[in-house]
Amino acid sequence: MMNEIVVVASIYFGVMALLFILSKLFNWEKRGITVGPLFLILKTSYLNKNLESISRRGRSIWRIMGNIGVPIAIGQMVYIVYFMSQNLFNLTYKTSEAAGMVLLLPGLTISLETLPYIVVALAVVLVTHESAHALAGLTDGVPLKSAGLFFAFIIPGGFVELDEEHLERSPLSTKLRVYSAGSSANLAAWTLVTLLFINFTATLSPFYEGPSGILVSGIVPGGGASDAGLAKWDVIYSINGQPIKSVDELSKFMGKVQPGVALSLLTDRGRFEIVTKPHPQDPARALIGIYPFNYYSPKYLLPKELPYHLYYAEYWTSVLLVWIAIFNMLPLYPLDGDKVLHSIVSSRSKDAAKRVRIVSSIIFTSIVGLNIAMSFTNFGLIRV
Numbered sequence: 001m002m003n004e005i006v007v008v009a010s011i012y013f014g015v016m017a018l019l020f021i022l023s024k025l026f027n028w029e030k031r032g033i034t035v036g037p038l039f040l041i042l043k044t045s046y047l048n049k050n051l052e053s054i055s056r057r058g059r060s061i062w063r064i065m066g067n068i069g070v071p072i073a074i075g076q077m078v079y080i081v082y083f084m085s086q087n088l089f090n091l092t093y094k095t096s097e098a099a100g101m102v103l104l105l106p107g108l109t110i111s112l113e114t115l116p117y118i119v120v121a122l123a124v125v126l127v128t129h130e131s132a133h134a135l136a137g138l139t140d141g142v143p144l145k146s147a148g149l150f151f152a153f154i155i156p157g158g159f160v161e162l163d164e165e166h167l168e169r170s171p172l173s174t175k176l177r178v179y180s181a182g183s184s185a186n187l188a189a190w191t192l193v194t195l196l197f198i199n200f201t202a203t204l205s206p207f208y209e210g211p212s213g214i215l216v217s218g219i220v221p222g223g224g225a226s227d228a229g230l231a232k233w234d235v236i237y238s239i240n241g242q243p244i245k246s247v248d249e250l251s252k253f254m255g256k257v258q259p260g261v262a263l264s265l266l267t268d269r270g271r272f273e274i275v276t277k278p279h280p281q282d283p284a285r286a287l288i289g290i291y292p293f294n295y296y297s298p299k300y301l302l303p304k305e306l307p308y309h310l311y312y313a314e315y316w317t318s319v320l321l322v323w324i325a326i327f328n329m330l331p332l333y334p335l336d337g338d339k340v341l342h343s344i345v346s347s348r349s350k351d352a353a354k355r356v357r358i359v360s361s362i363i364f365t366s367i368v369g370l371n372i373a374m375s376f377t378n379f380g381l382i383r384v
Contacts, residue, residue, distance in 0.1 A: 016040075032148065041159075047147035051131065051160070055138035062139040066177035069136075069184030073176075076183055076329040077337045084330070084367050091374035100375040101368075102382040114316070114384050117309075121317040124193075125186060125324050126159075132185030133178060134160035140174040142167050175343040179336050186325035190318060197314040204296055204307055211246045211294035213237045217308055223289015224263075224274040233305050235268040235295045247292045257286040332364040333357055 016038060022028070023035040032043035055062060090098035102109050110118055134144055143163040167178060196203050201211070214236040219226050236244060240263055244250050257263070259278035264271060265288075276286035296307045329337035338357060346353035375382065 041148060043146045043148040048144055051134045051144060051147060052138055055135050059139055062135050063177075065184075066136045066139065066181060069180045070176045072184045072187065073180035073329055073336070073340060076187070076326050077331060077340065080326045080330050080337070081364075083326075084364070084371060088367055088371050088374065091371065091378055095378050098375075098378065100379045100382050101371045102375060102384075103372060104384075109381065109383055111383060114312075117312045117316040118320070118384075120313045121320040124189065124317050125320050128185050128189045128321075129182035129324075129328075130160045132181040133162065136178045136181035137162040137167065140170065140177060142170060142174065142178065172343060172347045176340060179339040179343065182336055183325040183328045186321050186328075190321035190325065193314055193318045193321060197311075197318050200307075200311060200314070201296075204310075207300060207302055208296035208298055208307055210296040212297050213295035214244055214247065214250055214290075215293045215295040215304065215308060216290045217293045217305075218291035220287070220289040220291070223287060224277050225272075225289040227289075228265075228272045228274040230265070230267070230272055230274070230290065231269075235304065236265050236290075236292075237268070238266045239263050241266075246294050250292055254286060254288070259283065259286045261286060263288065330364055330368070331360045332368070333361045 016035075019040065020035045020037075023033060028035065034041040034043075087099055087101070104110055104118065106115055106118075130147075134147060137160075138144055143166055144160060145163055146161040148159060162178070167175065216225070216230060216232055216234045216236065218232055219230060236250075238244055239250075239253060242253065244253060254276075257276055259276050261276050263274050263276060265274060274288055276288055279285040279287050293308050293311070295304070298304060298306075328335050329340070331337045331341045338361065341360065342353050342357050345356050
């Protein structure tokens with residue numbers, strides 16, 4: 001595993017170094033391409049034109065959605081302020097009721113297995129968020145200076161750059177619609193993705209049937225399955241002649257099995273004889289040593305492991321859409337929550353707005369930092 005990481009990292013840094021050299025030799029910046037240490041930015045008029053066209057065609061719809069988004073975003077701000085404060089109290093006095101908070105750091109808090117799903121989820125979050133800001137601004141007549149795509153370290157996404165001077169001169173209602181649009185759009189996207197996730201089997205039905213077995217998504221080292229030669233992505237159809245069509249059926253079956261019992265597994269690679277082993281935390285519980293997932297039989301020439309990847313991509317997209325949407329409304333500079341609060345206060349007094357921004361950012365930087373520090377103290381390093 002370590003050798004694979006070194007090879008992948010070497011290729012990645014080598015490619016980025018080559019792109020950087022080529023960008024300087026051929027002056028790519030004139031074509032809207034900027035390459036720097038661990039990032040690549042592509043500015044394109046194509047996206048500008050498409051966003052402007054979309055904003056013109058649905059101007060009345062975007063205005064209505066922008067108006068709805070403002071109270072939703074303010075509600076998110078109230079909730080995240082309450083949640084972060086309450087969670088810090090729980091971390092201090094009621095640890096069992098607290099939620100652990102962690103920075104998403106590839107290789108440290110994010111495992112290499114989870115990383116691809118996080119990357120997909122962040123791309124959805126960023127594109128949705130930035131597109132909403134652009135459409136809200138264009139609908140209210142705020143010019144779009146640039147739009148494009150970026151690749152920062154390993155995270156792909158999109159960005160928009162509105163005319164900040166024009167936006168600053170705009171009415172309060174315009175500012176609120178623009179600054180609220182990103183988080184509100186993320187919340188709307190979360191609703192859609194969550195509906196797909198909840199109805200996962202139904203959304204697969206045009207392409208897959210099932211569940212009709214157990215897909216082995218991983219093997220526990222030293223377990224019975226490992227000893228018997230089972231491999232990742234094998235499919236288990238039955239155990240001791242009893243059909244096992246889902247993870248729930250597997251759990252019920254194994255609940256009646258004792259450690260040390262021999263089992264005969266029928267798979268798509270033939271029959272395997274394994275001996276169950278005791279669970280490390282519960283010696284009375286028998287394990288066959290796999291990470292199970294429902295197997296969906298493809299109707300067409302599709303990979304049998306695709307539903308597994310789609311499931312976790314939807315899961316992480318749902319999780320990150322809602323939490324980034326809510327967290328982004330924290331009144332902490334430079335988050336959108338800070339911009340909403342600053343706009344409201346500055347409509348009455350610019351001097352007061354500056355003071356509120358400083359005080360609010362200090363307070364919530366401290367609260368966020370303490371939440372992360374206390375989470376580490378109470379739960380150790382959280383890894384996903």
